[in-house]
Amino acid sequence: MSSIRVLRSFIEVARCGSFAAASEHVSLTPAAVGLQIQSLENDLGYPLFDRVGKSITLNQRGHRLVPRVQQLLMQYDALRLQEPDPKDLAGSIKVASIATSMSMVVKAVLRIRKQYPRLAVEPGISYSGDLVSRVKEGELDAAVSVKNAHKVPAGVLWTHLYREPLVFIASKQAAARPAIEALLARRLFLRVSRSSNTGTLIDEFMRRRHLKAGEFLEMNAMRTIVDMVKEDMGVTILPLPRGTDWDRDPDLHVVRFDDPSAHRSIGLFENESRSFLSSVLRQYLLDELARDDAGPP
Numbered sequence: 408m409s410s411i412r413v414l415r416s417f418i419e420v421a422r423c424g425s426f427a428a429a430s431e432h433v434s435l436t437p438a439a440v441g442l443q444i445q446s447l448e449n450d451l452g453y454p455l456f457d458r459v460g461k462s463i464t465l466n467q468r469g470h471r472l473v474p475r476v477q478q479l480l481m482q483y484d485a486l487r488l489q490e491p492d493p494k495d496l497a498g499s500i501k502v503a504s505i506a507t508s509m510s511m512v513v514k515a516v517l518r519i520r521k522q523y524p525r526l527a528v529e530p531g532i533s534y535s536g537d538l539v540s541r542v543k544e545g546e547l548d549a550a551v552s553v554k555n556a557h558k559v560p561a562g563v564l565w566t567h568l569y570r571e572p573l574v575f576i577a578s579k580q581a582a583a584r585p586a587i588e589a590l591l592a593r594r595l596f597l598r599v600s601r602s603s604n605t606g607t608l609i610d611e612f613m614r615r616r617h618l619k620a621g622e623f624l625e626m627n628a629m630r631t632i633v634d635m636v637k638e639d640m641g642v643t644i645l646p647l648p649r650g651t652d653w654d655r656d657p658d659l660h661v662v663r664f665d666d667p668s669a670h671r672s673i674g675l676f677e678n679e680s681r682s683f684l685s686s687v688l689r690q691y692l693l694d695e696l697a698r699d700d701a702g703p704p
Contacts, residue, residue, distance in 0.1 A: 411483055414476050416443045417455070421465050421473050497525035498684050503533040503541070504551040507571075507629065507648035508673055511699075512551055515691040528688060534627055535604040539563060542676045549685040551692070553604040554672040556611075564677040566689055568696060571646035573612055573669040575662040576653065578639040582660030588618065595641035596620035597632045605629075608671050609644050616666070618644075633659070646671045650699075 412433070419429035419440075426437040426444070433440065448454050455469035465473070504512045509532055516528045538550040543560050551568070559565040575587050581594065598620070599606040606625075613620070624641065626632060632643050637658045647653060647661070654661040663669075675692060677685040 411480070413443045413447050414480060416440050417447055418473065418476055418480065420444060420456075420463070421469065425463065496523050496684075496687065499527040499529060500548045500681070500684050500688055501529045501531075501546075502549040502551070502685070502688060503531045503538055503547050505535050505538075505553065505673075506532050507646075507651070508551045508568075510650060511692065511695055515688060515695045518695075519687060519691050523687065526684065526687065534600075536602055539676050542678050545678055545680075547678070548681040549675055549677045549688055551673065551675055553608070554674055555604045555607065559676070562679050564679050564682055565674055566677075566693075567672060567674045568692060569649055569673055570670045571648055571673060572663055573609065573644060573671070574647045574654070575642070575644050575664070576633065576636050577642040577660045578636055579658055579660055580639050581642060587662065590642050591618055591620045593621065596623040597635055597641040597643040598623050598625050599629065599632070599645065600625050600627045603627065605646060605671055612666075612669060613644065615668070616664070649673075 416429060416433050416435070419432045420426060423429045423432070426440040430437045430440045435443075444455070451472075453468055454466060455472060456463040457466050502512065509530070512530050516530050519526060519528055533550075535553045538547070538552040539555075539560065541547045542550050543563050554565065554567070577590055577594075581590060585593075599609060601607060601610055612618075629645055629648070632645065633653060635641060636643055637656070647663075653659055675685075675689055677689065
């Protein structure tokens, strides 16, 4: 099937009467224009021009085709310029988010509700472990979650949103003591559940860096882990969530690892069959991140 660009070239050749003259209007060489016209004629199954030497003239079929192609090009240009009416978009989106990204999701949802009054977005908090499978099965339309090492399954779309660096966190009291390796060996290690994507990621990172913990306590809530560290009940390795102030907290000692692989990727997973709606959420999340990065006006 011929492209819109080929049809534009056809109209210019019909108007100008030669490949050379038409090429100046479509930013192609005369030879390229000639190949486009030949391709169009092959697609249609009949010639559009009479050729005598180097001159070309529209034949009867070519003359009949011109107004139809012009109408098609006008309709295409109208589609390209037309802005969708927010009132026309209706339906519901069920989205889940890990706790540390929920604030960003809610901000996007509030803006969507103002712009698209007939589009209902239902947000909820969940752990990252099974979010991708719930999106794939259609239980969720979309999820903001952690990207693990596995390939994104068929039928699921993935959009990267941002990264969170992995950091070692101890209390100020503990910070005056030995290095990270010694603290991990001597102090209670407060770790994220290894059944979660984040827990698995931290576990693999510690193995690569040959970091070994002694006694440990496993839990899911990162906020609770940090509160326990502040009370000097143990040490931890966690991703530094976007928008948190842990690295500025006077009661905490936060150390970033000099390792480009020490991070987790946060992004949006969408059920492909529902992306005609969830794509709105995707755009608003990206806009929200851009607004945050730009800072106050």
